[in-house]
Amino acid sequence: MTLTRTLPQAPAARVPAPARRRRRSGIGALFVTPYMLYTLAVFAIPLGYTLWISFHRFYFTAPGAHAPSPWVGLSNYRDVLTDPVVGKSFLNIAIFLVINVPLTVGLSLVLATALNAKLPFRSFFRAAFYLPYITASVALVAVWQFLFGSDGLVNHALGGLAPDPSWLVNTHLAMPSIALFVTWKQLGFFVMLYLGALQNVGNDLYEAASVDGAGAVRKFWSITVPGVRPATTLVAVYAIVTGANLFSEPYLLTGGGGPDNSSTSPVLLMYQKGIEQGHPDFAAALGVVLIVLVLAVTLITRKLTERGD
Amino acid sequence: MSSNVPAASGPRERGARSVRVIRLLVLLAGALAFLFPFYYMVVGSLRKVTEGNLSSAAPGDVTGGNYSAINGAISLGRSLVNSGVVTIGVLLCTLVFGVLAGYALARLEFRGRGGVFGVLLLVQTIPFQLLTLPLYVLVVRDYGLGDSYAGMILPFAINSTAVFLFRQFFLQMPASLFEAARIDGASELRILWQIAIPMARPALLTGTLLTFIGPWNEFLWPFLVTKDASKQPLAVSLAGFLSNLQGTVSNPTGAVMAGACVLAAPAVVLFLLFQRHFTQTHIDSGIKG
Structure with a gap:
């Protein structure tokens, strides 16, 4: 197989007839053209446009009308960075991360470890865990709003222990409720991710440790946890990206960002400031700040994981 | 199957079985947490009066009226x-x-x-x-x-x-x-x-x-x-x-x-x-x- 694959292919690929190469080259470029046009229209142009808007005073005008957009330098960025609600939204993301990351890592590691064996109903469990991940946020938010509402099942079950004001309208609990919802919705994805990582760890390490007399707990910390580190890094990156993007949850679950902006997220703020209140320049600058942040996080983690390997 | 196992591995076998039981209990708890909201969604959609009290979690009072109501509204x-x-x-x-x-x-x-x-x-x-x-x-x-x-x-x-x-x-x-x-x-x-x-x-x-x-x-x-x-x-x-x-x-x-x-x-x-x-x-x- 390898022989037939490498032998005839190598010369053909290295010294193609010039005319043929041009033909292949043309057709390849042609095949990727629709995709490149799409990325130009949906990523490159909007990216450039948001940068441009962020350095100008920009208004929405009535269709057909034209308003001047004067250059204002960094003034939109100054507005963004000094806005208390922006600060609040970043603080909310910090709360989100503090709850979401450890909970996701802990629960998905436990569930993946439990799943990582020959068991009855294994595919049923896998399906059950994954179901929320593929279901529309709007549908799940509706159920959670009902479950965690003032007169909802959770409060009825808690009886006297139910928080007042209730979960989603409580300044201290609105953001933690969102973090809990997102953890629940995405957990199945991370369980599968850890399950894949666990299967790569290999049984011989565990057997060797057993021979050396290591207990289950010791094995978990010394073999399992380091073995799944790339998956754990991915949880952290996803959590940061998800946090930066939260919209449906604060908008729908906690009714437009919770009491006193207690669950406002940066993207919700972009919508409220940019489109509802008509300050697209402010929203554009906020968008640029977020993109830089997300790219920086992705690059840093990529560097860290490369060094780790 | 366990009768074929030599007597020496008896305690180990018992340990393996309890690990298996713990695994299944953990997985069951997980499945319940993931599936309950779906179940609750279906039950709630079929009740004449949909409320949050504990008894409402059981199916009953079945009606298709909610589907025609949402159909009429949106x-x-x-x-x-x-x-x-x-x-x-x-x-x-x-x-x-x-x-x-x-x-x-x-x-x-x-x-x-x-x-x-x-x-x-x-x-x-x-x-x-x-x-x-x-x-x-x-x-x-x-x-x-x-x-x-x-x-x-x-x-x-x-x-x-x-x-x-x-x-x-x-x-x-x-x-x-x-x-x-x-x-x-x-x-x-x-x-x-x-x-x-x-x-x-x-x-x-x-x-x-x-x-x-x-x-x-x-x-x-x-x-x-x-x-x-x-x-x-x-x-x-x-x-x-x-x-x-x-x-x-x-x-x-x-x-x-x-x-x-x-x-x-x-x-x-x-x-x-x-x-x-x-x-x-x-x-x-x-x-x-």
């Missing part, structure tokens, strides 16, 4: 058609243009191929939500595509994760196959259509499934683009009902649950039919992307 059929048109539009674009791009990236040499691949990876790291503001200004204000299917489809048109998946799949096919066809003088389009695509059916299925849940479940973008209720997909019209139309029906919670069931059903059914295709690729793309 017109389920029209919303479903809108969701369907947007989703199918995205699927068609991804399957046609995404497969072309994936094939070219895997099997054709052309100038700038490395650059295109770099763009493919970069696009997957920038969350689309962060670009909603400029996209809104461009699509709705400049191109005049507000309240149109084209406007709703555009940002999702070609799913980059699917393109990546197609590329990986075409890359794994034996090169000799393509060489032989090329020597026979077959055009690239013909090779793609008659050789590569028939072999790539599993990848096309996975690509379809992972692309499907994006536009079907999406809320933010169609919410921004559609002001006209008759153009809204189900996720948007249901969210609208959730935030400000509940007063219009007699059992609002039941109606919301009924709408949620209808919105969730297609993705859940597809998932149950093609479970393995969903889990595998999402994980693969997660690790590689």
Whole structure:
């Protein structure tokens, strides 16, 4: 197989007839053209446009009308960075991360470890865990709003222990409720991710440790946890990206960002400031700040994981 | 089976059994936490009076009235058609243009191929939500595509994760196959259509499934683009009902649950039919992307 694959292919690929190469080259470029046009229209142009808007005073005008957009330098960025609600939204993301990351890592590691064996109903469990991940946020938010509402099942079950004001309208609990919802919705994805990582760890390490007399707990910390580190890094990156993007949850679950902006997220703020209140320049600058942040996080983690390997 | 095991491993066997029981208990607790809200959604959608007290968690008082109530309030059929048109539009674009791009990236040499691949990876790291503001200004204000299917489809048109998946799949096919066809003088389009695509059916299925849940479940973008209720997909019209139309029906919670069931059903059914295709690729793309 390898022989037939490498032998005839190598010369053909290295010294193609010039005319043929041009033909292949043309057709390849042609095949990727629709995709490149799409990325130009949906990523490159909007990216450039948001940068441009962020350095100008920009208004929405009535269709057909034209308003001047004067250059204002960094003034939109100054507005963004000094806005208390922006600060609040970043603080909310910090709360989100503090709850979401450890909970996701802990629960998905436990569930993946439990799943990582020959068991009855294994595919049923896998399906059950994954179901929320593929279901529309709007549908799940509706159920959670009902479950965690003032007169909802959770409060009825808690009886006297139910928080007042209730979960989603409580300044201290609105953001933690969102973090809990997102953890629940995405957990199945991370369980599968850890399950894949666990299967790569290999049984011989565990057997060797057993021979050396290591207990289950010791094995978990010394073999399992380091073995799944790339998956754990991915949880952290996803959590940061998800946090930066939260919209449906604060908008729908906690009714437009919770009491006193207690669950406002940066993207919700972009919508409220940019489109509802008509300050697209402010929203554009906020968008640029977020993109830089997300790219920086992705690059840093990529560097860290490369060094780790 | 255990009777064949030598007596010496007796305690170990017992330990293994208790580990198994603990595993199953943990998994059962997990399954309950994941499935209960779905169960509660279905039960709530079928009750005459949908309330949050403990006894309401058991099925009873069955009625289909909530489904007709939500249908009357947000017109389920029209919303479903809108969701369907947007989703199918995205699927068609991804399957046609995404497969072309994936094939070219895997099997054709052309100038700038490395650059295109770099763009493919970069696009997957920038969350689309962060670009909603400029996209809104461009699509709705400049191109005049507000309240149109084209406007709703555009940002999702070609799913980059699917393109990546197609590329990986075409890359794994034996090169000799393509060489032989090329020597026979077959055009690239013909090779793609008659050789590569028939072999790539599993990848096309996975690509379809992972692309499907994006536009079907999406809320933010169609919410921004559609002001006209008759153009809204189900996720948007249901969210609208959730935030400000509940007063219009007699059992609002039941109606919301009924709408949620209808919105969730297609993705859940597809998932149950093609479970393995969903889990595998999402994980693969997660690790590689």
